[in-house]
Amino acid sequence: MNDIDNKLIIYQVFTRLFGNNNNHCIHGGSLAENGCGKMADFTGKALGEIKRLGATHVWYTGIIEHATQTDYRRYNIRPDHPAVVKGKAGSPYAIKDYYDVDPDLAKDVPGRMKEFENLVQRTHRTGLKVIIDFVPNHVARQYHSDAQPDGTSQLGANDDPHYAFSPYNNFYYIPQSELHGQFDMQGSAAEPYHEYPAKATGNNCFDACPTIDDWYETVKLNYGVDYQNGGTRHFDPIPDTWEKMRDILLFWAAKDIDGFRCDMAEMVPVEFWGWAIPQVKEKYPHLLFIAEVYNPYEYRNYLDRGHFDYLYDKVGLYDTLRAIVCSNESATAITRCWQSLGGIEQRMLNFLENHDEQRIASDFFAGNPWKAIPALVVSACMNTNPMMIYFGQEFGEPGMDHEGFSGRDGRTTIFDYWSVGTIRRWRDGGKFDGRMLTDDEQRLHDVYQRVLTLCRQEEAIAHGLFFDLMYANIGGWRFNEHRQYAFLRKHGNEVLLIVANFDSATADVAVNIPSHAFSYLQMPQVEHYQAVDLLTGVEETVCLLPYKATDITVKGYSAKILKFTL
Incomplete structure (x- = not known):
């Protein structure tokens, strides 16, 4: 039976970790010590296996250049102060240059953009589509683009930092205050990190003293909302930040990608999305826009006014199924869950794992990947909307390593140079023959493959x-x-x-x-x-x-x- 259009199966993969073969990574290790996967590791064979699993789209997480403790000065990339980088590798959500590819991912650093373009083409040749992150709410503290097009200005270059808020600024400021973070302001550097005047932190922390629990490595972008004065909105004339961010979307859309997963989309005013997405889709009508949102009261707003195609179903179906798997909730809650959506079920993205959530097989979730098979069937088969899995989920990856900045928390690190055990053994140096996997891991993979393939092959699931x-x-x-x-x-x-x-x-x-x-x-x-x-x-x-x-x-x-x- 042929595959059927419309039912999306998204395979999220943390690009930096996928191809790393190092089976003896050290805690908090550097790039030189622990190694790093590359875009080139997504060979035709690798992508064919991902497609055979049932995927229609690959979400390559962490493509755009972000802050890192690795020194790339020899390639004319400004270094980041270690005090404002989480982990040796850095967070892919602390964007350092919106117009560039992360150098860690390239075999040939000067040719990194070409390597990304080749990855897109390779993915398409396999019959898969490409999704990348768009991180609109915040950037790395030391954001600096060395690759932006001629004629464009740096974020913040024309700001007046004497104002805490100005509709003409790209950032928010704490005037006449130096940043005094309640975190280590020196790190491994000879001198402590200096920022004057301090900028507001990415999680809407509008003071000069972000804590270790804040997104202290990021600064908040200003879309014309004066949060400290009742959230008044200043959208006329169109804020400079809006135009800069639309141009960034158009830049990546021109790379022949197929969609954006928009990080913390609800922290950016819906008016921006309603203005930007139609402009991007006018030129690239096929592009998907997926929003990470957590407030159900805003769902219709971001679908109808924001023009998003799909929204995360995290606080609804994910939280409900997790609680049922862990015997903390009744299966009757699934009914309440879809009914509460009031007809927008087809516009929600279902998942049981992603880079933010704990692994099913971890001690913090189910402790056993098989316990979630009924949840997988419900999540994947109850509607026509997209389903997403996270690389390694199909093998029962436990996520119980203590990698470095990321503690032993049941999640696969997004901050450290590391290698994922199940993926490394599945890849087996590029052979993908399954010889290094346990019988249990292979059987689990076969169940995932069966369920996800059915989603594509059965009309009743895809359209019914x-x-x-x-x-x-x-x-x-x-x-x-x-x-x-x-x-x-x-x-x-x-x-x-x-x-x-x-x-x-x-x-x-x-x-x-x-x-x-x-x-x-x-x-x-x-x-x-x-x-x-x-x-x-x-x-x-x-x-x-x-x-x-x-x-x-x-x-x-x-x-x-x-x-x-x-």
Whole structure:
């Protein structure tokens, strides 16, 4: 069966870590000590394997040049003071030059932009599309572009720092105050870091003393909102920052990429997005814009006025599924979750892992990647909207290393030079033959591949109607609504009955299918349907009647996707 358009499967990969083969990295190690993956490591073979997993898009995280403790002065890149860089490698969200590629990622540093362009072309040749980060809210404290086009001015070059806020400034200032961070202002440097006047910090910290818990390595960009005076908005004339950021979007769009994942989009006024995105899409209509947002009250604002294509579903579905996997919530919460979206479910990006969240297999989440398989099936299959996974998730990467600046927190570091164990063994020097993986890791990968591929191949998942069966199964005689979740998908004459079992034990469930489901989905009532479980290929007979329950056996930490043709 051919792949179907529209259902997006995004493979997020932390570009710097993917290709690093070093299996003896040291805590807090430098580039020379620990090594670094390159864009060139995404060979045709590597990208083919990512596509075979079921992906349609690769989100290359950390492409744009950011602050680092690695010295690249010989390539005419200004060094960063170590006090305002998190980790030896630095955070990819402390952008140092919006118009350049991070030098760590290039085999030939002077040719880094060409290497990125080649990566885009290679990805496209494999049949995959390219997403990169756009970080609009904040930049590195020592932001300086050495690659910006002629005729453009540096961010802050024309600012008047005597004003805490001016609609003509690119930054916010704390006038007549030197930065006195409540963090180590010297680091490994001979002299402490100096900043006068101090600039406001990226997480809306408008004083000269950011703490260790603030985004102290970044400064906030000024889009014309005077936060310290009631949030008054100064958007006429169009702020200089708006025009600079639109031009940056157009610059990367011209590199033939396919989309932007916009970091902390809700910290930037929605009016900017509503002004910029249509201008970019007028020239590049195919471009996707995905917003990282966490405030459900702003969802419609950023979709309707901001013109975003998709928003993170973090505080809704992610948080809910995580709580169910960890036995802290009832599976009935999934119903409340999608109903609360009020019709915008198709515009939400689902995920169970990303660079910000803890790994499923970590001690801090499930401790066992198999516990999340029912959550994977629900997240990927309950709607037509995009699904995202994070590199290594498909192998049960535990994320339990203590890498350096990133502590042992269940996350894969974004600050340090490091190597990811499961990915390194999967790559096996570029062979991708699976010989270095455990049987359990290979089996988990196969389940992910099956689920994600089904999302692309099954019309009912990619385009079909959705019917939640939970209301008809509350208090069911043989259905535990707290640990099982059931729903239907339908397209044309194909129907999927999907039951996820979040419990550790095998469940012999009796699923009630109400009369309304038959009328809504226009399904005939038949006592004996031949169905096939799309996850295993096993055939079984199911009953589809409104007055007789459907008997299904689902193994622990598993799901069934029963397909039948009307």
